[in-house]
Amino acid sequence: MENRKRFLGIDGGGTRTTAIVSDESGHILAGAVGHSINYYSVGMDQARANCAAIMKELQVEYGFAEYDAAFIGMSALDQEASEEATLAFASPIIQAKSIYMHSDSYIALMAGTLGSPGGLIISGTGSMAIAMQQNGELSVVGGWGYLLGDQGSAHDIAMNGIKAAIAGYEQFGEETYLSQQVLDYFAISHMRELIEVYYNPRMERHLVAGFATEVAKCAEQGDKVAMQVIDQAVCDLEKHAEMLVKKLGNFEGVKIGVYGGVFQHNRYIYEQLKGKIELKHNHVKVDLLGFPPEIGAIICCFQRTGTSLTEDILQQLSTTYPRRSTASA
Amino acid sequence: MENRKRFLGIDGGGTRTTAIVSDESGHILAGAVGHSINYYSVGMDQARANCAAIMKELQVEYGFAEYDAAFIGMSALDQEASEEATLAFASPIIQAKSIYMHSDSYIALMAGTLGSPGGLIISGTGSMAIAMQQNGELSVVGGWGYLLGDQGSAHDIAMNGIKAAIAGYEQFGEETYLSQQVLDYFAISHMRELIEVYYNPRMERHLVAGFATEVAKCAEQGDKVAMQVIDQAVCDLEKHAEMLVKKLGNFEGVKIGVYGGVFQHNRYIYEQLKGKIELKHNHVKVDLLGFPPEIGAIICCFQRTGTSLTEDILQQLSTTYPRRSTASA
Known part of the structure; x- marks a missing residue:
């Protein structure tokens, strides 16, 4: 059990950052919340310092210092970062065999679609x-x-x-x-x-x-x-x-997830939108996001390391990360 | 002639400040342009320093150090300032027997209506x-x-x-x-x-x-x-x-002045507005401002010192201040 792969998923939102760690069975082993790592908002030095603080918390609290893969959802981005840009931000703060960085909306999308279109x-x-x-x-x-x-x-x-x-x-x-x-x-x-x-x-x-x-x-x-x-x-x-x-x-079974405070706190807006879209397009299903974005980042780790995402793993992710069943933005 | 009253009119707009000096015949004797005196934008110390620089220019260039009345149109205000607030800004920078401070839109209004409703x-x-x-x-x-x-x-x-x-x-x-x-x-x-x-x-x-x-x-x-x-x-x-x-x-002969870059540079907007309002209300006349706001400030000096504003004076103001016949904002 101890030699299982460990994945790090990070949601670097506009105001705060959430990091979680899972093993390859989808068991969430650890989590930490910190300040923004958006280097446009807080500057590169502060962003890296905030990221380092979260990494340190994971190390001190849970003993995790190295990961098999890390995936960062970064609110400063609107597309996947190059390897250079990723390392410029994350190295040597995050120790992982492979590190990826994409937009925070991308990991949220992955949390909704689990990697499917x-x-x-x-x-x-x-x-x-x-x-x-x-x-x-x-x-x-x-x-x-x-x-x-x-x-x-x-x-x-x-x-x-x-x-x-x-x-x-x-x-x-x-x-x-x-x-x-x-x-x-x-x-x-x-x-x-x-x-x-x-x-x-x-x-x-x-x-x-x-x-x-x-x-x-x-x-x-x-x-x-x-x-x-x-x-x-x-x-x-x-x-x-x-x-x-x-x-x-x-194609059949198109999923559109919705996410964020407006949908969560305003049932009317969510239901109106869902009703209108599903009525007009009967191949489309609109739903509140089932997983928060940081789980989307973990799902990306599974994908990028070629670890297949089974129903068991999804079940594990769901039951071992109960804190935020649907997420707020 | 030398003992004639001297009036100081200041338009303290959002980005620059224009000051002019007239005598009681409406003859414009001097003018100076400087940086913003809007104490919300640039802070009180800087605003006062910018005002002092303009006063110094009027003194060095034209020898004017004291005025019978001064009227400041201040873009930081939306109503007339109290005597305390006026002196807190203008004293001892502006030496005048009486000093008034109102919004910059008020002096622009006065430039259009010459003090009438x-x-x-x-x-x-x-x-x-x-x-x-x-x-x-x-x-x-x-x-x-x-x-x-x-x-x-x-x-x-x-x-x-x-x-x-x-x-x-x-x-x-x-x-x-x-x-x-x-x-x-x-x-x-x-x-x-x-x-x-x-x-x-x-x-x-x-x-x-x-x-x-x-x-x-x-x-x-x-x-x-x-x-x-x-x-x-x-x-x-x-x-x-x-x-x-x-x-x-x-009442008959209601005047509505229009002023600023949008009207000056966009004939279509000006003419559409003028046409629509005058057609709908035949007691109303819409026109581009004849005098710039700093002349409005001078007109206020006439008013506040009880100096009546004759056609001759208006003619003098017009002919001796040719630089901006209509003003831009």
Whole structure:
């Protein structure tokens, strides 16, 4: 048993990093959570230091220093990194016979499709969609970031809610309960104070995105304007899904996973999207991601080392990693 | 002649500061241009240092050290500053018997209405509208900044153009020549490179806003998508104008001035807006600002010192300040 292969899977998300270790039976042996390793956000030195801290935790807590394979899902990337780029980031911090680095959306996709062709729509603070076609080719839709795009994301829903509140206040648009919600959420007593609160200094993106929950609540309570904002998000996510369906082609049993806070915390958006897509395309199945992205990274280790992914292994992964059965972004 | 009153008018815009000096006949005696005095943008110490540099230039070049009145249009403000706040900024840098400080949009309004009730729509990099009612009350419409609002501004037109280009690229929207224009303007060879160029580091606002000119060009050449973006801007500016008309009430000869790069460089937007508003409200006249904001600040000096503003004085202001007959923002 002790000579079994050990795989390291890392989800290097925008704000935090999750690392897990499995053996080749799919048994999750260890896990650690640390700060961001996105070298665009925190700089290369800090990213490497944060990665080293996680590696050290795995060594000190569990005694793991070397791996047969390591797969890093890196939010700074939108395609697979070259060997040079991978080693420039990971060496000598990660000791593994082989190390791979790809986008964080890729490992999330793999967590959903288990390596088969299929698609994934991510909607957390940001949004994007990714598909792997039958020939193995990857396509990305969306993911333009919070200022150029990210339609259907929490940040987008929040901004549309805030703009609708302003339009209500300015009498450019319909009156909406969102106006009151903006005052409450941002702890201001007058709408124009929002300018100071928002820009001076610039409000953090995740804090803005948090307002999406208030928009959803207003919509649930029947506020028409909030409902329009939520329906617009559904419509935007549907466009992403349609594009994935188009890219994936017409084979039977196309899977599209959805992942992230917007789907997890807003049942309405998830069910609307699932309902619309499955009704229109009866060869497509839309579901919440069954495994979190770091499990996707482990699945990539299996693939890259030529270790076949059996039902038993998937079962092991599932039962020995109970902490996050579905993941949040 | 030498004992005539001397007035100092300052337009402290977002990126630069213009100061002029007039005598009580409206003769412009001196002018100086310097860096921003917006203490939100550059910090209070730097803002005061920049103001001091301009005062020194007026002293060294023209021998002016003291004024009968000074009026500062300050882009950091959206209402008149208290005496304390004014002196905290201007003392002892500006030596004047009386000093006033108000928003930069207020002095622009005064440049348009010469102190009478009326309105002004500003559309440069940002946008906003301001009105002074017959009872002297001021109202502000828009001006929520480039992320929360500023509809109809160059930044807004540019962003809508960029988003339409992305939608064309993603096949979410109609094909448009804007996609090629984005590649050219931002000097990239593939649309997805825009993400890196735009966010890393974050592209400066005025650079983004510059793309509005390309949108206008595409619209002129008949690109449907670009035309929609421009028409949306007209529609948004019209909403601002409608709100001003509503706030100003129904007296005869209501003047609404328009000011800023969008109106100056885009005849179509100006003429559409003017045409629509004047057709709908035949008591309203829409025109490009006749005087730049710094002249508005001088007009405020006349008002506050109880010096009546005659036709002769206006004529003097006009003929002795030829450098900017209409102003750009």
